[in-house]
Structure formats: C-alpha cells, structure tokens
Amino acid sequence: MNLTLKVWRQKNANDKGGFVTYKADSISQDMSFLEMLDVVNEGLTKKGEDPIHFDHDCREGICGMCSLYINGRPHGPKRAITTCQLHMRSFKDGETITIEPWRATAFPVIKDLAVDRSAFDRIQQAGGYVSVNTGGIPDANEIPIPKTIADEAFNSATCIQCGACVAACKNASASLFVSAKISQLALLPQGQPERYRRVQAMVAQMDAEGFGSCTNTGACEIECPKEISLTNINRMRRDYFNAKFFKEEEID
Amino acid sequence: MSNFSKAFSSTLGKKLIMGLTGLFLSLFLVVHLIGNLQLFKDDGGKAFNEYSFFMTHFTPIKIVSYLLYASIILHAVYALILTTANKKARPVGYAVTKGEANSTWSSRNMGILGTILLIFIVVHMSNFWAQYHWGKLPYARYEMNLNDATDVQVTELPFDGKHLVHSQYVDTQKGTEVVVAKDLYKIVSESFKQWWYVVLYVVSMIAMGFHLYHGFQSGFQTLGFDHSKYKPLIDFLGLWVFSIIIPAIFAAMPLYFFFLK
Numbered sequence: 001m002n003l004t005l006k007v008w009r010q011k012n013a014n015d016k017g018g019f020v021t022y023k024a025d026s027i028s029q030d031m032s033f034l035e036m037l038d039v040v041n042e043g044l045t046k047k048g049e050d051p052i053h054f055d056h057d058c059r060e061g062i063c064g065m066c067s068l069y070i071n072g073r074p075h076g077p078k079r080a081i082t083t084c085q086l087h088m089r090s091f092k093d094g095e096t097i098t099i100e101p102w103r104a105t106a107f108p109v110i111k112d113l114a115v116d117r118s119a120f121d122r123i124q125q126a127g128g129y130v131s132v133n134t135g136g137i138p139d140a141n142e143i144p145i146p147k148t149i150a151d152e153a154f155n156s157a158t159c160i161q162c163g164a165c166v167a168a169c170k171n172a173s174a175s176l177f178v179s180a181k182i183s184q185l186a187l188l189p190q191g192q193p194e195r196y197r198r199v200q201a202m203v204a205q206m207d208a209e210g211f212g213s214c215t216n217t218g219a220c221e222i223e224c225p226k227e228i229s230l231t232n233i234n235r236m237r238r239d240y241f242n243a244k245f246f247k248e249e250e251i252d
Numbered sequence: 253m254s255n256f257s258k259a260f261s262s263t264l265g266k267k268l269i270m271g272l273t274g275l276f277l278s279l280f281l282v283v284h285l286i287g288n289l290q291l292f293k294d295d296g297g298k299a300f301n302e303y304s305f306f307m308t309h310f311t312p313i314k315i316v317s318y319l320l321y322a323s324i325i326l327h328a329v330y331a332l333i334l335t336t337a338n339k340k341a342r343p344v345g346y347a348v349t350k351g352e353a354n355s356t357w358s359s360r361n362m363g364i365l366g367t368i369l370l371i372f373i374v375v376h377m378s379n380f381w382a383q384y385h386w387g388k389l390p391y392a393r394y395e396m397n398l399n400d401a402t403d404v405q406v407t408e409l410p411f412d413g414k415h416l417v418h419s420q421y422v423d424t425q426k427g428t429e430v431v432v433a434k435d436l437y438k439i440v441s442e443s444f445k446q447w448w449y450v451v452l453y454v455v456s457m458i459a460m461g462f463h464l465y466h467g468f469q470s471g472f473q474t475l476g477f478d479h480s481k482y483k484p485l486i487d488f489l490g491l492w493v494f495s496i497i498i499p500a501i502f503a504a505m506p507l508y509f510f511f512l513k
C-alpha cells in the first residue's frame with residue numbers, strides 16, 4: 001500500500017517544529033506501524049536525511065516505550081493495543097496519516113516524536129513503592145487475599161507507563177496512570193502501611209509536574225492499551241480525601 | 253500550609269469543590285422546579301406569588317439561598333481556574349484530534365455549556381430575582397370567597413412603595429380573604445411573551461441538559477463515588493431526570509406562556 005505521512009519534526013526541545021510530509025510507498029499490510037516508520041527512515045537515511053525519531057523498545061506491547069498520536073488518537077485507531085501492535089491493515093491504501101508526539105507540558109519533546117516521560121518516574125519515586133526488604137520467601141497462603149481484590153490489583157499493575165492516558169486527555173491529566181500505580185499497592189496488604197502517605201505524595205508530585213486535572217471524560221480509559229479503568233481514579237480520590245481529611249499521616 | 257488548605261489547592265481538591273457545588277446546584281434545580289410548577293396553575297398567579305414570598309422571606313430558605321449564590325460563584329470561578337491550568341498543561345495542541353472516538357460531546361464541552369448557563373443565570377436573576385428584591389414591581393390583589401375556593405377576584409395594582417411585600421387578612425363581614433402580593437407572576441408572564449426571551453430559555457435549558465448529562469455523574473466520581481452497585485442508578489438519574497425531564501419542564505414554562513396564554 002502507498003501512504004502519505006504528515007510527521008511532526010522538531011530538532012530539539014527549544015525548536016518550534018512543524019509538519020513534514022513524506023511518501024511511504026510499497027508498504028505491506030502485515031507490517032506494524034513502527035516497521036512502516038523503519039522503512040521510511042531507511043529511505044531517509046539513504047538520502048542522507050535525518051531519520052524520524054520515535055520511541056520504541058520491546059515491540060510486543062509490554063514495555064510502554066512506543067507512543068505516537070496517530071490520526072487524532074494515541075496508539076492509532078484500534079482499542080487496547082500499543083503502536084508496536086498496530087498493523088498497517090488498519091489503514092486504507094492512499095490514506096494520509098498524521099503523526100504527532102504526545103502533547104503535554106510535563107512531556108517535553110526531546111526530538112520529533114520522542115517525548116521525555118521522566119515525569120512519570122518522578123511520580124513513582126515519590127511513593128509508588130513498598131519500603132520493606134523483601135526478605136525470605138513467605139508461605140504462599142500466609143496472607144490470604146480475596147480473588148476479586150487480587151484480580152483488581154493485578155489489573156491496575158498491568159499499566160506499562162506509556163502515557164497514552166495523558167496524551168488522550170483533553171486536560172493532559174495523568175490521573176489514570178497515577179491512580180493505577182496507587183491502586184496496585186493500596187489494594188494489597190503489603191501496601192497498607194504507607195497507603196495514606198503514598199497517595200498524598202504521588203498526587204502532590206503529579207500536580208508539581210504540571211499535569212492537568214481530571215474532568216472524567218473517560219478518554220484515558222478508552223485509549224489505554226492495558227484497559228486500566230476509571231475506577232482507579234475514583235479509588236485514588238477516596239484515598240486522597242480520606243488521607244487529607246481523616247488520617248494522621250501527613251506529608252511535608 | 254495546613255493539610256486542609258493543601259488538600260483544596262491540589263487538582264483533586266479543586267475538583268472536589270467543583271463536584272460539591274455542582275451537585276448542590278443540581279439538587280437546587282429539583283426544588284426550584286417543584287416550586288415553579290405553580291406557574292402552570294390558572295389562578296392569576298396567586299400560588300406563584302405566595303411561593304415567591306415564602307422563598308424570599310423564610311429564614312432557613314434564606315440561609316440556603318446564600319449558600320446557593322456562593323455555589324454558583326465558586327463553581328464558575330473554579331471552572332475558570334481549572335480550565336486555565338488545564339490549558340497550561342497542554343500549550344501546544346494537536347493538529348488532528350478525534351475526541352468523539354473516546355469521550356462524549358458533553359464531557360468535552362462543559363466549559364462552553366457552562367458559559368451559556370452563566371449568561372443565562374445572570375439574565376434570569378437580574379430580570380426576576382433582582383426585580384423582586386429591588387424593582388418597582390406592581391401588586392396583585394386576590395379576593396377569595398371563603399365559602400367557595402374557586403371564586404377568586406384578581407385586581408392588578410400599580411407599584412406603591414408604601415405597600416408591604418405581602419399582606420393577608422380575612423374580611424369576616426364580606427366572607428372573603430384578601431391577599432395583596434408583589435406580582436412577580438405578571439413580570440414572568442410578560443417576559444415569556446417575548447420571542448427572544450423564549451428562545452434564550454429554551455436554548456439554555458438544552459445547554460443545561462447537556463451540561464448535566466456529563467456533570468451529574470461526573471460530580472459523584474469527583475467525590476470518589478463509583479461503586480458498581482449504585483453507579484447505574486446515578487447514571488440513570490443523570491440522564492433521565494437531570495438531563496431530560498428537568499430541563500424539559502423548565503423549557504415548557506416559557507413555551508406555555510408564549511403559546512397558550
């Protein structure tokens with residue numbers, strides 16, 4: 001198939017940037033979106049031009065590195081997949097595809113389509129952990145956890161930190177990501193001792209990074225490749241208000 | 253900063269204020285609607301004028317009404333603060349966005365819908381609320397036959413600064429009860445005979461329907477309520493009661509006066 005690509009090119013964080021149009025010819029329907037970009041980049045390299053920068057790593061939907069805002073949606077038109085899992089058969093021959101980077105103050109563009117998502121790491125470092133040494137292996141049934149709770153915690157833990165939720169949100173809110181990271185620990189016994197400090201610290205860091213506020217549009221839930229649900233955001237709110245208004249644990 | 257004020261300066265806390273004031277305003281709509289049903293009574297406005305007096309002079313209701321004014325202001329001010337901050341969170345927008353693929357139209361246009369409602373509230377309150385409080389309103393005199401509830405004589409009286417807002421006495425000799433009240437009903441019915449006024453009201457009520465379609469259930473989520481057991485009930489009320497039935501009955505009021513009176 002033959003395609004026209006409108007790609008955002010930007011030299012560095014301070015460059016203004018703009019769209020450049022490229023032709024992507026003889027693309028196989030079975031290629032992934034990233035492989036299609038590889039083909040385009042090969043052509044650019046041969047011509048001596050600067051290839052398009054984009055993030056990727058595992059290319060099997062588990063690392064969360066690939067991004068790209070494709071034709072108005074993060075990770076393209078399909079539900080519950082990352083860009084590396086998106087195949088070219090999801091597009092029509094002759095189509096024009098607009099490719100933009102994630103847009104958020106907290107995600108500055110590094111180059112072209114690659115953005116700096118270290119804001120997410122800093123939020124994690126603010127409290128997304130359990131501060132005890134792992135120690136020896138405990139007996140499997142020592143701490144019973146109901147199946148529904150275990151499943152819910154597991155679902156929250158599937159977040160791959162890709163940032164599509166921020167990209168999709170009209171407010172550039174990171175609530176889905178932050179709440180998933182809070183939930184995966186808040187639901188389990190091991191997460192309890194630090195539960196109310198954690199939620200305060202992570203929300204404070206989220207705000208400090210300059211993400212917007214959640215207005216419950218639900219766009220993140222639809223665009224999340226791991227189908228993290230809005231319930232997490234509501235759980236984060238309950239824990240946060242609980243911590244602020246009814247608990248002793250305070251953060252500075 | 254204390255923990256309390258820190259909570260309210262966070263994004264979650266600011267949204268909490270939006271949610272609480274929004275839900276309070278939604279609750280108020282129910283009360284306002286039930287009261288205004290008096291407009292449909294064919295009694296020369298007696299019931300409506302008595303209701304207006306009650307609402308503006310009964311102390312507990314007066315206290316709640318101050319809360320209401322505060323809520324309207326807070327809701328609007330915080331909407332502005334949050335929208336500005338959210339715009340700053342994405343200074344460079346997307347060239348192509350497909351919002352319709354992942355969210356409702358209402359949820360993406362709360363600001364525009366809210367602005368229409370704010371303009372409406374200003375016009376609405378300056379015409380009726382401010383008029384009733386400080387305007388030179390005419391009076392209406394209702395003389396009712398104590399033996400026959402359906403026999404009511406209505407006389408219109410001009411504005412007179414000496415009149416009380418509302419007075420009521422029983423004339424035992426004539427066997428009648430006389431009520432003299434500020435005639436807000438007349439102001440309402442005259443306003444609703446102007447076509448542009450009717451259009452403003454109907455458009456605003458449609459905007460309110462869309463605003464509440466997202467707003468009512470979103471308010472509960474902002475407070476952290478989303479249990480799968482009662483979420484369907486909240487969604488049901490949000491759709492049928494708050495975004496269809498209530499706006500439709502409110503919109504029916506100007507239409508009733510315009511076409512049937």
Ligand code: SF4
Binds near residue numbers: 158166
């Ligand atoms: S919540 Fe979903 S969209 Fe957001 S970072 Fe995690 S996996 Fe990506």
Ligand code: FES
Binds near residue numbers: 055057061063084
């Ligand atoms: S490259 Fe790892 S998820 Fe796409």
